[in-house]
Each structure stands twice: as structure tokens, then as C-alpha cells.
Amino acid sequence: MPTQTKENYLKAIYYLQQRNKTATISELAEEMQVNKSTVTEMIKKLADRGWVDYQKYKPIRLSELGQVEAAQIIRKHRLTEMFLVDIMGFGWEEVHEIAEEVEHLKSESLFDRMDRLLGFPDADPHGSPIPAKNGELYRRPYKALSNYRVGDTLRLKAVIDNTDSLLAMLTDKQIGLGTEFNIKKVEPFDKSMVVDYRNCEGITLTHEVCRRLMVEQIN
Amino acid sequence: MPTQTKENYLKAIYYLQQRNKTATISELAEEMQVNKSTVTEMIKKLADRGWVDYQKYKPIRLSELGQVEAAQIIRKHRLTEMFLVDIMGFGWEEVHEIAEEVEHLKSESLFDRMDRLLGFPDADPHGSPIPAKNGELYRRPYKALSNYRVGDTLRLKAVIDNTDSLLAMLTDKQIGLGTEFNIKKVEPFDKSMVVDYRNCEGITLTHEVCRRLMVEQIN
DNA sequence: ATTTTTATTTAGTACAACAAAAATAAAAAG
């Protein structure tokens, strides 16, 4: 059974792999805010327990086992977030921190019950998919809003790299999952977008924001 | 901030104090299933941090601070149990283990939210009182069913020393909080009681059971 | 007053998580 720290390493590798197919010692050291030597040591331990495939000086990848282990932690995290929002009434910008703690609980029955009470949801409150218990995950092929152009109509399906402050801003602007955007203008200078949605017109979203809004096209 | 282990020591001292006004090294060693020397060492650390009043060879007591600290853990435990039963639909015999884990979470807002959703309950699903955040606790003056005699009518208000198997047995016998008992007979030989309740008549409860059923008299 | 019980001290183990500095390997640049 991994400790909390080891679980956090597994998560970090999982996310890095998702971005870059692979993880490096340096990336992990940056991510975990520790010395590279600490990471090397830790990776050896994870390799010993069969959670990562590792040969020295080579990039790191999760093993089958580690993949499942990591996915289960992420499953717990995302189920918890969904539970906190849907059942307990928290705002979507409040739940990440709490879920960071709860995801390390061992009681499987707790998470199974959440799952059932929520009707076996397939995404968390930010639209991130919830892995199955066996580690499988259906990733939807959404693209970022920043990839579209004037005239396109898009529905918000997920927010990635979501920090509390980003989510709070979106809430403030009345943007949530399901919101439908019409792109009115794209500024060539800074790639910011002017969009309409709901009863809001001519709202400017910076590129930094648009990069994080994952949408599906509906026209 | 206490570690999980230290929190468990605080709880253990709290419970022992409740029974005996005070806790000893030996009792704690037995309770925590560790060597006495381990306990001595740990108690010194707790004393250093101001959670227990301790002089060597003398009995141990929680300090004001330790009292509050312990009460808060117990608050979290009991709120969690209540939440698991009332909101999540677990049976009262299923929740102790889960709550043992959840009680160590640091997110205050989670427990505050549980509290609110439950309507600020004053007892857990087994009738044990829930401490306030400041550590205060209103202990009701219930007595054990075993203290009463033939002809008395009693309402079940709490189950103490509740193990999962005891609770499962009570559920099986259709006994729950609020159940009203009529004492029909008390066997002098083994102090077992024959009682009527609901639609059940002539049910025998051993002394071991009756000692753990805390009741109020209603006639 | 001596024995027994209980508690403490001492000395040590094991493990987790970390870092600094030196050594080494791999990759990039010349």
C-alpha cells in the first residue's frame, strides 16, 4: 500500500505522462518541489514495488499496476469533488483542496457509495473524466476554445488546469459547464477572444483562459 | 498539528479519562497495543506540546488544550458517522471503521458542512453525544438497561461499547434508538433480562447486552 | 521491609522523506 507521498508521486507521473507520454526526474522534482536526488530514490522504491518501469537515465513510465493505482487515486479525487458539489453543495472552486485530502482514504466502500449516490457519473464538476475502478478512462476528444475562430459556436465541456482563482472568475462571469459561446472576434495581437453567451455579450476572454476551456462544437 | 498516531493517543486518553477520571501508561499500552516504553515516550511528546499534564509515575490527564484537541477529533468522528448513516445510507454497524479514517482529515469546512447538512445533530447514530467545536459536550444522564427492574418501561437512547457485531445483532432483533422496552423478567442467575418491545415479545437479552443499552425511563 | 507491580531510562531498530556534494552518464555543441 503506497503512502500518501508515494500516491502523490504516482499522480504526478500520471499527469506528466498524459501531457508528454513520459516523465523525467527533473519534471518530477519541479512538480513535487524536492531535490532531484530525492526523486531518483523515490522512483527506485516505486520501481521495486512494481508501480513504475524504470531503467536509470531513461524516462519514467507507470507500469500496468501503477497505472491502475494512479487511476484509482484520481477516481477517488474526482468522485469526491463531484460528491462535494452535487451532494454537499460546495462550489466547484472550493473542492479541489478537500479532495486532495480525501483521495488518500482507504475505505473503498465510501467511494463506491459516493459513486452510487451520484448515479455513476463519468466526469467531475470541472468536466474531467472519472476513471473506472480498473483504471480505464474514456477521454473525450474536446479541444480548447482557443482553437476555434469567429463564427463558431461551442459548448463548454471541461475546464483544465483549473485553479481556484480561474474557477472563481468563471463563476463570476456566469460561465459554467454547458455554457454555449459564440465567438465574435479574435484579437490577432494577444489572441484574446470576444464572445457572447447566455445573456452576456461582448465578453473578453484572454488566451490564457481560452486555452483552458475545453469545448465541443455545436454548429 | 498532531499526527494520526498522536491523535489516536489523545482519543484513547479521552476515553480512559471518561471511564476512570484518569489514564495510566499500562492502560494506554493495552489500548494502543504497544510496549509501555513506547507510551511513556509518546506521552512525553504530548506533554511537550501541551496536550497532557504529566509528571512521571503519576496518572495522565489531558490538559485544557488536549481536551479540546481530543474533542474535536471525536466531533469529526461522530459527525462523520451521522453523515454516513443519514446522508449516505450506511447501516449503523458499518460506519465506525470508515469514521476512524475520516476523523483525521484536516479540512474543517468539510465537517462544518456535514454538521449543517445534518441540522447540527447532538448525537451520532449510536446516541453518543457530539462535542462542540470548543470541546464542550453535554453528557446525558442515561443509565444502562441492566440497572432497571421488572415492570419498568425504558426508551433506548444510546448504545455504548458498540462493536459492529453488537450493532448487527441489535438490528437483527429490530432494536434501534427509540425502541421502548418493557422488562418482563430478570434472571437472578445470570442477570439476563426478558423484555417486550414493538411487536417482539419475550426476547432475552444477556447482561452483556443490557450493560451497553443506555436508556431513559418513561414511566 | 520486602516483594511485586508499574513506570522510566537507555540504547537501539526500522522506515520514510529529504538534501548537498561528488561522481558519472547521456546528450548537445563544437
Next chain:
DNA sequence: CTTTTTATTTTTGTTGTACTAAATAAAAAT
């Protein structure tokens, strides 16, 4: 293809938590 740079690993060492066994001391009981 050698040199330089960068990335990684090794070595050595720290800190903290939780624990034990054996020796000793204090308190309680006979």
C-alpha cells in the same frame, strides 16, 4: 569525435516518527 553541458545517480548524512527489549527506579501491596 572530442569537449562541454546538462541530467541523473551515488554517496553520505540529516531529521522525524514510531516502535522494542533490557535494565533500573519508583510506587504499591503484602
